[in-house]
Amino acid sequence: MKTWIAFWNILLKDMRTYYLKPPNVSWGLLFPLVWTGMFLVRSGGGLDDVAALLPGLVAVSVLFGTTSMLAVTVTFEKKHRSFERLLLAPIPLEVLMLAKTGGAIFFGMVNAFVPLGLAALFVADLPLVAWGAFTATVLLVAVSSAFLGLFIAVAVSEVFEAQTFSNFLRFPMLFLCGLFFPIERLPALLQPLSYALPLTYGADAIRGTVLGAATMPLALDLGALAAFCALLFGLSLRNIRRRWIA
Amino acid sequence: MTHAIVVENLTKRFDSVTAVAGISLAVPQGALFGFLGPNGAGKTTTITMLTGLARPDTGTIRIDGLDCTTRPRAAQDRIGVVPDESNLYPELTGFENLCFCAALYGIDRTERRARARELLDAFGLTGAGDRRFGGYSKGMKRRLTVAAGIIHRPPILFLDEPTSGIDVASARQLRQMIATLRGKGTTVFLTTHHIEEAERLCDRVAFIVAGRVVREDTVDALLEPVRDRHALLVACAGLDAATAAALPRAFPGLEFPLLEPDRMRVEAHTPIPVAPLVRHLDERGVRVLEARRARPTLEDVFIRVTGLEAGALGADKGNGNSGGKGGNA
Incomplete structure (x- = not known):
């Protein structure tokens, strides 16, 4: 019970302090809209193309929604030593870091439903969406992206380093993970790299659950995402113990 | 005698630098223990190990009888920590900060709100409870940070330079608060560069120089050789x-x-x-x-024991306000 009280209050504080602030919320809404507009203009297609763009938009919304804030806030709290308060709390490190990432995961999931909701409301007919599988996929994409943000936060010391490192990883993912361009069209040399990135499996599973057009079995996509989640969380915890509680 | 903190042969190295070299200490329950030394002597490294923020290379730490290596969380439940920097959340109000810190120790909502109000009142911050911590003065920040350290009524409190860099009135109020806590049975482990503060408040004092405890005793016993001088x-x-x-x-x-x-x-x-x-x-x-x-003061003892000028204690630390004449020389 004591651990649960601590977990819930860390999560609530982060939601109130960081995630539900107007600039962050507006960023979460604006980002998918800008991407949609950009790709529509670039392709010259009409509103019917939105459905085809939707899986990529959902994936990129989750990726940016989770990693942006988490990597920066943890680094900021570490820099200003308020993170020490959390490390001094008598709760397991795993619970603490799940509480710290919980807000980012929730925010990322909400972000995922923004482009989908907008598309359903105004543009496209979405009869194929398998809601249960879609939600599970989005959850795993949000968790893996949040853990990627945590991994970044633990690897750096300064806020600007967190931003730089985040972008160093995120922007190549936009092109390598099959969000908007099929992986098969990438140079052969780059294709193995795509399959080493969690978002590739997330984007494929979202494409499958929204358009019914996945290239890999859903179980493989979800399994790979879960494996990435475990790997990134494990690495982050190991790095925290080695660098912050050394 | 029961001991709240027992440290044996504690060692910590950073690459080739030995920050703490085989420290052994025993702090009696309910004592106010002063830990004095110049900058870089190993005080902060020792505190980070005692509070679970760093792992010793060798040695054992027992907090309230609990082995910190095998039961770190249980040990952390029994300690309060006031770091040398006021590190609460600037975007939260004073009241919210205290409630949040209480929640970290699993205190339920009703109790933590009552406790937060009680501490705001005790530290003269009731009027500022609804203001953001980021807008507090240095003295107010320090007081709230100490309040946050005792929000869960820990039997053992670590205070790292509690009065450093704050005004005289706030420093005096904090010293009174520390004395009150000690009067209520809390074991206090105090790091300070105000040597007079340590002399006035502490029962026992340890001098640490270059990672080693060079002398540890009661203040009375330490003063004995200089008393007749x-x-x-x-x-x-x-x-x-x-x-x-x-x-x-x-x-x-x-x-x-x-x-x-x-x-x-x-x-x-x-x-x-x-x-x-x-x-x-x-x-x-x-x-x-x-x-x-x-x-004759503890400053004289410090100079005799360590061979250092008392000014070495606080050479780079804050502005010095407490009238610790040696520390601020």
């Missing part, structure tokens, strides 16, 4: 090296532990004859501006 502080002008060097020969019964162009410290086991000394200096063109008796 007489000391005189002389402010002067024009004391040249030759005159200074000749003083011990001219006054064989006196010791001159401090000899600088503008000041000197004279010590003896018998009352110090002021007139002959002043006359001697005057005849050699040294103008004596002031001469006053000095009470």
Whole structure:
């Protein structure tokens, strides 16, 4: 019970302090809209193309929604030593870091439903969406992206380093993970790299659950995402113990 | 005697630098224990290990009887920590900060709100409870940080430079608060560079230099060797090296532990004859501006034990406000 009280209050504080602030919320809404507009203009297609763009938009919304804030806030709290308060709390490190990432995961999931909701409301007919599988996929994409943000936060010391490192990883993912361009069209040399990135499996599973057009079995996509989640969380915890509680 | 903190052979290295070299300590339950040393002596490294923020390379730590290696969370449940920086959340109000810190220790909503109000009142911050911590003055921030450290009523409290960099009134209030906590049975582990603060508050004191505890005892026992000594502080002008060097020969019964162009410290086991000394200096063109008796202090003990000037304690630390005359010299 004591651990649960601590977990819930860390999560609530982060939601109130960081995630539900107007600039962050507006960023979460604006980002998918800008991407949609950009790709529509670039392709010259009409509103019917939105459905085809939707899986990529959902994936990129989750990726940016989770990693942006988490990597920066943890680094900021570490820099200003308020993170020490959390490390001094008598709760397991795993619970603490799940509480710290919980807000980012929730925010990322909400972000995922923004482009989908907008598309359903105004543009496209979405009869194929398998809601249960879609939600599970989005959850795993949000968790893996949040853990990627945590991994970044633990690897750096300064806020600007967190931003730089985040972008160093995120922007190549936009092109390598099959969000908007099929992986098969990438140079052969780059294709193995795509399959080493969690978002590739997330984007494929979202494409499958929204358009019914996945290239890999859903179980493989979800399994790979879960494996990435475990790997990134494990690495982050190991790095925290080695660098912050050394 | 029951001990709240027991440390044995604690060692910590950072690459080739040994920050803490085999420290052993035993802090009795309910004691106010002072941990004094110059910057870089290993005080903060020791505290981070005692509070679970760093792992020792060797040695054992027992907090309230709990082995920190095998039961770190249980040990952390029994301690409160006030770091040397006021590290609460600037975007939360004072009240919210206290409630949040209470929640980290699993205190339920009703109790943590009542406790937060109680502490805001006790620390004279009731009127500022609804204001953001980021807008507080330094003294208010420090007081709220101490309040956050005791929000869960820990039996053991670690205080790292609690009065550093704050105004005199806030420092005095904090010292009273620390004394009150100790009166209620809380074991306090205090790090301070205000040596007079340690002398005034602490039961026991340990001096740490270059990662080693060079002396640890009760304040009374530490003061014993200097208790019967007489000391005189002389402010002067024009004391040249030759005159200074000749003083011990001219006054064989006196010791001159401090000899600088503008000041000197004279010590003896018998009352110090002021007139002959002043006359001697005057005849050699040294103008004596002031001469006053000095009470033997922990500062004298620190200088004797460590071979360091007391000023080394706080050379880079804050502005010094507490009147710790040695620490701020």
